[in-house]
Amino acid sequence: MNFEFSEEQNLLKDSVDRAFAKSYGFERRMQVLGSAPGWSREAWTQMADLGLLGLPFAAGDGGFDGGPVETMIVMEAIGRALALEPYAQTVVLAGAVLRHGASAALRAHLVPQVAEGRLVLxxxxxxxxxxxxxxxxxxxxxxxxxxxxxxxxxxxxxxxxxxxxxxxxxxxxxxxxxxxxxxxxxxxxxxxxxxxxxxxxxxxxxxxxxxxxxxxxxxxxxxxxxAGAFPVIARAVGEAIAALCAEAVGAMDEALAMTVDYLKTRTQFGVTIGSFQALQHRAADMFVALEQARSMALYAVMSVAEPDAVRRAAALSAAKVQIGISGRFIGQQAIQLHGGIGMTMEYKVGHLFKRLTMIDKEFGDVDHHLACLGEGPGLLEAS
Incomplete structure (x- = not known):
């Protein structure tokens, strides 16, 4: 199975990463966080201008024919930047309801408004x-x-x-x-x-x-x-879970990068603390946890199009379990290795851990999805 991005997907990734790095730094996020609405209409408009708000919708409905991989690319960037705008809620979750459940007439009415940033769902x-x-x-x-x-x-x-x-x-x-x-x-x-x-x-x-x-x-x-919307709801929530897994990977990646950079620059006893072997081992464990989460996030993305609802649910539950475990471990290690600064609200790593904690609770935590796997046919049987 090919896990490499296509040329178009690489271009999307480069464009999105550059856009968030340029216009959505941590100081900017803190300003948005402290504002009354709690999100930025300006940033939302910029997402629309980049085509991100119309990405997963069909071209015939006013979108850009993107798929789960393209959504994953955007969500990872959102996770790294800790963007506060309701992309997952409007474009991914409610958008999936429109794509899978709405009539052609309703899609034609609503999707262009979403894509242009004029409608928040x-x-x-x-x-x-x-x-x-x-x-x-x-x-x-x-x-x-x-x-x-x-x-x-x-x-x-x-x-x-x-x-x-x-x-x-x-x-x-x-x-x-x-x-x-x-x-x-x-x-x-x-x-x-x-x-x-x-x-x-x-x-x-x-x-x-x-x-x-x-x-x-x-x-x-x-x-x-x-009277028959439940399959649409389950499908939409499944796509939202896959998107949250991708967002979590972006947040974990950022937490690890910040931690490694801190270990390389923080000095104690006349040397950088990154030279201590015990801390190197802990950073290596964080990397392993990140790669486990990344693999399961990819598995979730590949599973959203699975027509069998039982197999799809099992795959998404398995991904959510690993994301929750890895997110908690990486968040805890990032805080501990940063020391006191990791506990302050003026530093990004604490906010990353908060977001990872909330992602674990959205649509079911680790215990819930372990129970789902235990009560169902199991991941191996479902596959």
């Missing part, structure tokens, strides 16, 4: 009782003349407080945990009956809890089958 799916069970949806959608009325509450909606539109899951039929009977609805957060409670997350991003009190959604804003 957020996927409102998680609920208090559900934890990470994708089919556990208590929010209800009742059929009325001309559309549906939604009632319920969504929690931890990343970018929910800044989104122009919310992609909301709600149950039109069946019991609370059944996969069948779930629909997807496009909701304007300014609609009557919608309440948005925004807050900052542990890593500085913005999220929100969304209240829905008899919110009307017209038929034109129903995404796909109003």
């Amino acid at each position: 957020a996927f409102a799916h998680g609920e208090t009782q559900a934890r990470w069970a994708l089919s556990d949806v208590a929010t209800r959608a009742v059929r009325v003349d001309g559309g549906y009325r939604l009632t319920g509450r969504k929690v931890l909606v990343v970018a929910g407080g800044i989104a122009d539109r919310l992609v909301v899951s709600a149950r039109t039929a069946g019991g609370r945990t059944e996969a069948q009977g779930i629909g997807l609805f496009l909701v304007d957060p300014a609609s009557a009956g919608v309440s948005v409670t925004a807050y900052a997350t542990h890593d500085g991003r913005r999220a929100a809890d969304i209240g829905l009190d008899d919110v009307f959604v017209a038929d034109a804003d129903v995404i796909g089958d109003p």
Whole structure:
């Protein structure tokens, strides 16, 4: 199997890496982090100008026909820069819902707006009782003349407080945990009956809890089958997991690079601390953990197009487990090898560890995905 990038992919990687290195340094990120919105409209526009916001969409819908590998390249750069803009939420996650579930007419209406940076989307799916069970949806959608009325509450909606539109899951039929009977609805957060409670997350991003009190959604804003959206949700979340794995690899790569540079420059007892063999061994262990994570991130990227849902889920769970283990180890080692400076909020390495910690929790932590692998056919059997 060929793991080499094509010429076009290498050009994309060089372009994206240069753009983030030039315009999204750590000082710039700290300014964005401290701003009221918590993200930069200017940076979002720059991503649009580079074609990144339309990357995974089909050219016929207004995109650039990119695939999972191209998304991985962008997400690694986002991980290294710790970019705060809602790329994963709008382009990857909600974008996958549009690509796999929306009608041609709805895609034609929404995708160009996303690609041009005029529309921010957020996927409102998680609920208090559900934890990470994708089919556990208590929010209800009742059929009325001309559309549906939604009632319920969504929690931890990343970018929910800044989104122009919310992609909301709600149950039109069946019991609370059944996969069948779930629909997807496009909701304007300014609609009557919608309440948005925004807050900052542990890593500085913005999220929100969304209240829905008899919110009307017209038929034109129903995404796909109003009772058969679960496969679309599972597919979209799978693509988001692969993208998060790539982002984590970028953050781990940056943490290791910063740590090695620090070991080469920090002096103690008249010599650089990188000359101490014990610290060299710890840096080598970090490198091994990074390469393990990188391999599994590639595996996740290759698995998102797997048509068999069981095999796809097993591969993504395995990748998420390794990403969580490697991220925790590399983050801890980076903090410890930096000493006191690693604990300060004025230094990037601590922010990298925070982001890696949050990535582990998104869409299921290590324990959750180990349980998924244990309850399922197992990675070897699934493959």
